[in-house]
Amino acid sequence: MVQFEAVLFDCDGVLVDSEPITNGVLRQMLGEAGWALSQAECERIFIGKAVRDERARIEQETGQPLTEAWMLAFYVRRDERLRAELKNVAGALEAVIAAHGHTAGRIACASGADKAKVVMQIQMAGMAPYFEDRIFSGHDLQRSKPAPDVYLVAAAHVGVPPARCLVIEDTATGAQAGLAAGATVWGYCPQGHGHAFQGLGVARVFEHMDALTAALNHKTSHGNLI
CATH class of the missing domain: 3.40.50.1000 (HAD superfamily/HAD-like)
Structure with missing residues (x-):
């Protein structure tokens, strides 16, 4: 009992x-910023974490700062997909x-x-x-x-x-x-x-x-x- x-x-x-929805959006946006990841790689790095937890690696791989504007754009695109597909x-x-x-x-x-x-x-x-x-x-x-x-x-x-x-x-x-x-x-x-x-x-x-x-x-x- x-x-x-x-x-x-x-x-x-x-x-x-x-998670497949969120990581799909994240993978797409990181690719647009210059960091190409496979689905498996994206899941391995980010599932169970906040995106900001990997700030240093994102900035290293993209060569760009992880700005608040980028995060807000991610939230908007992510939430649109979630509302449609969750x-x-x-x-x-x-x-x-x-x-x-x-x-x-x-x-x-x-x-x-x-x-x-x-x-x-x-x-x-x-x-x-x-x-x-x-x-x-x-x-x-x-x-x-x-x-x-x-x-x-x-x-x-x-x-x-x-x-x-x-x-x-x-x-x-x-x-x-x-x-x-x-x-x-x-x-x-x-x-x-x-x-x-x-x-x-x-x-x-x-x-x-x-x-x-x-x-x-x-x-x-x-x-x-x-």
């Missing part, structure tokens, strides 16, 4: 399938509802992305009634993931010690943040590549959101928790 007092979700790649991760809404019921509403979203994007995506996903104002961004803090700050803030807001929180992450960077906060971390790995979490201390790896829903509802999982 699984029992946690709070569940803290990452957003991109956990609640919504936004889909939920399969089963994520049901998992959020299960977590909300399991914890009597003590759930939160703790993301490394900018808050406006996270709020927009949660609204589009039909999850806003469950998260309400419990949406947090590493952009608003001194340090973002893999530092634990955003998870510490989320846990404090719901009034639960991190040791009694379950964190759901899909990247090693995010998992490191949850673990550093002192939470139990489960890794969502829809492609079955659980090796991304090896050696990190992630308690469980699962491939389907219905496995999380089943665990929180104390039912037999249809998608095995590994």
Whole structure:
């Protein structure tokens, strides 16, 4: 039987399938600035991080400063694509509802992305009634993931010690943040590549959101928790 007092979700790649969209826009704009990247390279460098976290490398590869104007243009193009194409991760809404019921509403979203994007995506996903104002961004803090700050803030807001929180992450960077906060971390790995979490201390790896829903509802999982 699984029992946690709070569940803290990452957003991109956990609640919504936004990463291919965001990274597609980023790859295109970096190419326009002179840094040609394959899709795999772009994902490897940027997934789980804020674009600004790679400022030094972007400026080195493009030979141009990473200006606020460039970032704003990226946000505009990214959000246009997200509004047109964003889909939920399969089963994520049901998992959020299960977590909300399991914890009597003590759930939160703790993301490394900018808050406006996270709020927009949660609204589009039909999850806003469950998260309400419990949406947090590493952009608003001194340090973002893999530092634990955003998870510490989320846990404090719901009034639960991190040791009694379950964190759901899909990247090693995010998992490191949850673990550093002192939470139990489960890794969502829809492609079955659980090796991304090896050696990190992630308690469980699962491939389907219905496995999380089943665990929180104390039912037999249809998608095995590994």
